[in-house]
Amino acid sequence: MPEWVEIIIRTLATIVALFLITKGLGKKQLSEMNVFEYITGIVIGDIIAVHATDVDSNLFYGVIAAFLWFIIPWGAEYLSMKNKTLRDFIEGKSTVFIQNGKIMEDNLKKERYTIDELQEALRDKNIFRAADVEFAVLEPSGTLSVLPKKEYRPLTAKYLGIEVPPDKQPETVIMDGKVLHEPLANLSLNVNWLETELDKLNVSIENVFVGEVDSDGQLTVDLYDDKIAVPSPTEKPLLLATLKKCQADLELFALATENEQAKQLYQKNSKKLKSAITRITPYLK
Template sequence: MTIIFEIIIQTLLAFFAILFYTRILGKQQIGELSFHDYVNGITFGSIAATMTTDFNQRTWQYLLGLTLFAALTFLMQMIVVRSRRARKVIQGEPIVLIHNGKILENNMKKSRFNLQDLTAQLRQKDIFNLKEVEYAILESNGDLSVMPKPEHKSVTVQDMGLRVSPESIPTEIITDGKLLLPNLKQHGLSKTWIKKQLKAYEIANIEDVFMAAYDPVKEELYIDLYEDNLGKNKVDVSEEYNTKDQK
């Protein structure tokens, strides 16, 4: 029982220590990682995993290691922010891989980026023809930024000279069958109002609603029920579904 108790305590310490340090270091830890953030994340996980099961070392020694790595990561972030030269060395620089529809092979070799990776990332941006690309730039975080040629750019509302209504972020007012009164009152709505709206959709109980969101600009209510009742209109793109369909 003593060993089990120690495992529980050390696991809790490791979990909350990583959670605390990651929160301090910012959202970069869970977004597009730089090289030093990537190394730090792996090390955090390794130290924490060892900390939960290794009883040969004292817990405070592992916590000290986690603290030092968090401090080093924070120091790197400060250096990168303040020094352009250090930023170039630590994070690298963007590299142009395509210019005017032509692949720059030397830059591809420098960045160790192969043709398959390039075409795959272009397809993810809805570009299937290299001739449509004006610039493709490999960012320091590994993402590919693409500028299509003018004749292949999507037409925007501004290009067409149209006026559009302002957009807003819908507010959730029902989640998991529970009414969120603070969000409801935020827009001057009441419980009576939402019940009336649900009645118009022939919904008797709030508990039947998985999610409902209110758009204050359009004054529209989006409702999704637990039971969607799609019937024959259900679409499934999984391999198992397609295989059954062919039999």
């Protein structure tokens, strides 16, 4: 067998093995790794690279070595899930760097973290003074988690006392010009509803690159042709405007009628409708 053919076969085999090993180690291996996982990734990558290109090496031995480097971290991860002490030893503990605006110098030295590195990490969080931080902790993954003091946190609807509607997960119902039936069913909708909404926008499914339905059941689409402007959904603004018009009409009827009983009825229902509009306005904006 020519060497170039053997290298191709070895490479394909090691790619499959590396893919299966990475999948077996879980998604955390792809994002935030502890020291053990970091070492494992380096060693497995080195084993795969050597046995993929070295035709004199025994591929079977390489697979065995990679499998051992897979099974040992996997076993350690499984045991650490059952034992907090072992988990702290393998994954490490969080280290407090700032508390009540005060930098913990001893903890910085313990983690070999300089003040320049700390300030750089704070600037990444848009914080330029350590005194503005309530709590900052270095996670075992190496990332810095920061909690600013209350007066420096962004305003939220809760702080302002504003009622906001709950959000549900948006669903992608069209992708690459094709209907995705499962997300559509998750929203308790069907293809007929989708076609009706597309007709309102004067758009055909084949021309849609991505179509999404938000938590309020409104469809927004992105077309293949970026030069075509698609109107924004108008159902909610129109409904709000219609309710306000009805409330205004009730007030006008109350002013126009000379029948005292009818006037009180109009005024009573106008107040009820106004109260209802106030409560649902956050949901319709």
